[in-house]
Amino acid sequence: MSRSATSQDRRADARQNVEKILDAAITCLSRNADASVSEIAQAAGVGRVTLYGHFPTRDALIEAALVRVISEGEAVLESLDLAGDPRRALRVLIESSWLLIARASAVLVAAQTALPPGRIHQLHAEPAQRVDELIRRGQTEGAFRDDLPATWLTSVLHHLLKGAALDVANGLLEQADAPRLISETVLAAYTRGDT
């Protein structure tokens, strides 16, 4: 019996294909929220039949990509110490996780048309809450402005993370510069001006 025919090897191949497909899905959906299954299969270097063997529908693939990207983001967020000075915590949060959050946002956009709203909310609730808590704590402690609603401050962070990721994808911004530009901008935006 040839080595490649053992069931252990077949399982390892399958796992590797799933990894490749999910990576490709996240990359393709970040560029275009309407990326097709064929595009994703091509980017992953697998056939459409192989892809459909693992993910019977485009919606199932998008859901799996969202679960993957959120769990990556959670792992990064969990490793961070967000206690203490909220401005320092926000900077740490942005600089450690900006690309992951941007990837998650892009997949979320795709998921908005593919998955029921309840499911997205459920998957997205925990990381969103962590950011939300930091912003509210910063407002309470006087580190962040409280003349604008916390929900808007959260949106500002998301829009700038997503926008910067798009700028990098379009060659308008160096990836290495992005974390610093985002944190300098968000921290200033969260400070009440004298305007």
Next chain:
Amino acid sequence: MSRSATSQDRRADARQNVEKILDAAITCLSRNADASVSEIAQAAGVGRVTLYGHFPTRDALIEAALVRVISEGEAVLESLDLAGDPRRALRVLIESSWLLIARASAVLVAAQTALPPGRIHQLHAEPAQRVDELIRRGQTEGAFRDDLPATWLTSVLHHLLKGAALDVANGLLEQADAPRLISETVLAAYTRGDT
């Protein structure tokens, strides 16, 4: 001869259809950059045959929508006095034109896959330059921070305008609140913090 059959009436009908189609295209593309011609025809309340009679391809329709939305934006920008204090000028710019700029941005995203890059740049150059000039003048006069590049400050404005328009479309933000939140945020973001 019935009144509706005169060629003058037919021309008025055609003009009205073109208006309806372009309005529908801008609205549909703002929600989804990949909106199909059928969706746009339906939103305009005209048949696909009528639509194709005016715009032979989806690309032609997107180009016409972009020309329309940019000329609307230019008319608004031209009516503004952007001389004098750059911070006041930026606030006037945002509050008078935020929805138009957001509409233009959404159509620009759609145009990015449909039109050759040179054409977009050409159409978009004049209004983009007006904003860019204001930001550079503000930096030179010390009204805006100069520790971050002008190109990034311009991006920040675009991302927040576009993001706020998306928030309004998704029911996360009241349209009436948007201009104030955007200007307060952008003016603070353009101010160097002590962080």
